[in-house]
Amino acid sequence: MATIIIDGQNYDLPEGAKFNAIQAARHFGIEIPYYCWHPALSVVANCRMCEIEVGSKDASGEIKMLPRLTPGCQTPVRDGTVLVTDSVKVLEHRKNIMELLLINHPLDCPVCDQAGECGLQDYSYSHGRAEHRFVEERNVKPRKEVSDLIVLNTDRCIMCTRCVRFTREITGTAELQVMRRGDHGEIAIFPDHPLDNPLAGNVVDLCPVGALLDKDFLHNQRVWFLSKHDTICTGCSTGCNISSEENAGKVWRHKPRHNPYVNDYWICDEGRYGYKSANAPDLLAGSYILDGGDHHGATSDRFFKRLNEDLTHRILDKQSVLAIFSPFLSVEEAFSAASWVKHLTNRNTMALGPVSVLGQDQTYSPDKLTGRSGDTSFLVPRPFTISAEKSPNKAGVSFVINHFQGSNVVSFEDALKLVPSNPIVIVFGGSPNSDWITPEQSAEIRKAERVILFDTTINVLADAADYVAGMATFAEKAGSYVNRDNRLQHFDAALPLRDGVWTLLDILAILRGVGRSPIESRTILAEAAEKILALAKAVGGQVPEFGLNLTGQDALIPDAGFQDDWTMASLAKA
């Protein structure tokens, strides 16, 4: 067991942990402030904020301290490492660094988008001086448009070079570079080579200050008005962990959440801007019944009553049901829906909705050796994949269908061929894209006697179906998805339900006659876990922070959960 000493206290390092001083201290709830260091990027030690006193205790118990302050980020801890993070020398040094970082900073917090989540603000409060002694003229640096989506305010930059390292080490595209020397140094792109790689938006999250900002979010909201909700991106089958940030009934942005087993610290731009469909103005806003060639809005009572009567009548006539499950359904929704279909009749066929595949998987495999040299045993580069399969839960929905059908999942193409033999077609949608179904496919389905659709968008099938019920969008519902690696991940709702619609879970509970109180997704997941072998690990509907590996055992990652942020909030978590 390796023991280290921080501020005079002994701590036992977890087994197999390879930490640097910052990680180790934070693991035990002690903060060492830092800017330039990032757990997924190489160590440059240039901000000098994390400098502490470092020493070692030898076998005889004697402690020898290094004469100079040493950056915590470049100090791997091992048995006998001694760290002093709260001496006068260290605290004084932090004040000096804060003062120096601010002398050429414009201090334009009132008009800066980063205000409220800014490393300079937070550390100024906790580590800086309130006065400043700088009376000279500040350097004035330009604002640069580095891409259509990102703006670079070089005057606010503190030259931590995280963004530069990201484009070199993670994406390998190297659009960004440092230009000029000394306090005239600037981050820059090469002329006509914008920062437009598929992961480019991450540099905005990486930037500890307001230098790199997202034009899409610029001046839209002050960050302190936003409520953060832990969700999963529905853009592809990778299942990136994201934080969906909402205010006044709208989602304003998606930010990545750390999950070392899935997306590490990143998300792709497609997922980042995927929030927009949550705010789409033309979503289904109620329940509709096709009557005399026209859709008429129906109260939910009337809708459920008519639907139940119609279905009961037809089932008694021994009509069979074709049920189509979108890969955008959560595991719970699919399970509930399939249970209902099974409950209606045994003469049913369950099929998977259309799964769109665009191009090929794009994998970014960072190579440690592209970074700079040094002992980086504590740095584990993890690959990031943008999946070609553009739906979040094909695996989870397939588990459910397999369970109820006891045979292979019917594909959407095959399902269309089955329409003539099934007078009732029930479609459980949920895709945020209204073009998930083509007019031809819709016409094919319409050939059935009765078409029932639960969906979120107004699409060609909604125009044609006999019964159309609006349901919660991906942002309005909670549940879980199973990603491409068979990892079950829970997500929360980010937005309140829009008027006139229910969550699919509630709709199905009513249709099954289970009750009218709101259904919790965890209850359904617990039920599914009991019945479906593939989901058996989700006992009681409980899903841990980083998700459940349904088919294997996760490798132990000691630094998992290291949130890269500037506030003490994450310390409370640790």
Added chain:
Amino acid sequence: MAAFEPVLSRNWNNPDILSVKTYESKGGYVGSRKALTTMSPDNVVDLVKASELRGRGGAGFPTGLKWSFLPKDRKETFMCINGDESEPATFNNRYLVEKDPHQFIEGILIGCYATKANTAYVYLRFEYIKAIQILEKAIAEARVAGHLGKNIYGSGFDLEIWCHRGAGAYICGEETGLIESLEGKRGWPRIKPPFPAIEGAFRKPTVVNNIETLACVPHIIERGADWFKSMGTPKSYGPKLYTISGQVNRQVCVELPLGVTTNELLEDHGGGVWKGRKAKAAVPGGISMGLLKKEEFDIPLDFEEIRKTGCLGLGTAAVTIMDDQTRIIDYLYNTTRFFAHESCGQCTPCREGTGWLYKTVSRIRNGGGRTEDLDLMSHLANNMGITPGTTICGLADGAAWPIKNALAKYREELEDFIKHNQNPAYKITAGQDAISRGKSPLASNTSMFVPGIGLAKSLTN
């Protein structure tokens, strides 16, 4: 002291020495032949260790010790020769390359043999165009003559030397900055550890030596460690090239045993202060080393004694003399401008601190100074360069040292200057002045309400 016989500069008056034939006829390539054919690499390292040769680049690190840090089981080693020589007023390396290139090549050969490096990179500063032309010609001739290439002197040792010209940055004279630059990257010094001996150029063990250091090596091989130690002062042995420049009658590069005094240099070699004036101060070895007062001119210029005067060290032994009409503020202006321009911009204290010092010194020089600016500068200099420093490399220490030295030795003059040189055009505004004195609305007698923290009195302490 016995009469000193120059060795490094013995051929400087012979323009023919540029040809390998002439150099050989003058006893050249004897040391390298001796080392490669009769000594093992470890013998060479031991001999250099015994001579107590210290690196001539500025820090004075023992060369033999540096060589012995290389890992024993290394497969490939690189030798980098630091000829970036961008410390102001330093030109001894230039003389060595331009006036006797084969002596230098012989030194590289022995150094590479000792460290088992088969590739050597000579990193020369951008401006040394003539030196590069001479050196490349000399390397080509040495290869033809069998001093470079495969199986040199039948010893089985191979060596290739490549010249690399810098792009004009002071920071590339820092050994890891040099390596980064050599690799084609931005010349930003690397964090240490790992030191270059473990992981240097192209992630291989690397030795970085100064030109003058290597030029000494052939003579140590030829004449032995005792001969080398017969010159100089305790812990600082051997011959050293001193350059003398500034306000003197003769600006020269002379070879002398380590430990001469500034007075000797000035009077015997520099021909005294120019225009018949008196000396006021001197920079002992490149401007990052600090400042010597006239009263300290009799201190030996070696690696140890000079530190007692408060200077950072001997540095490059480039002595710059200032006459009695030179203003210390001008000296500070020049040094701070230089460091603000040359700071690589990587570490916060250096990047921001050098710029701040330059702006403050400029303001004082223009007539906008306040006496408390001196305290501010002193505090700032101490923050930037608490030796040992707070930054990746030593540039911040070097940038802060002249400030600390000048304030320690010439504070009265600076205060006097501020008092008598006031120009309203450069004065800071009353508001700026008040804020910097802590008389803002946030001064310590008022409390600021900070959400989540409450009344934050401690913030202003």
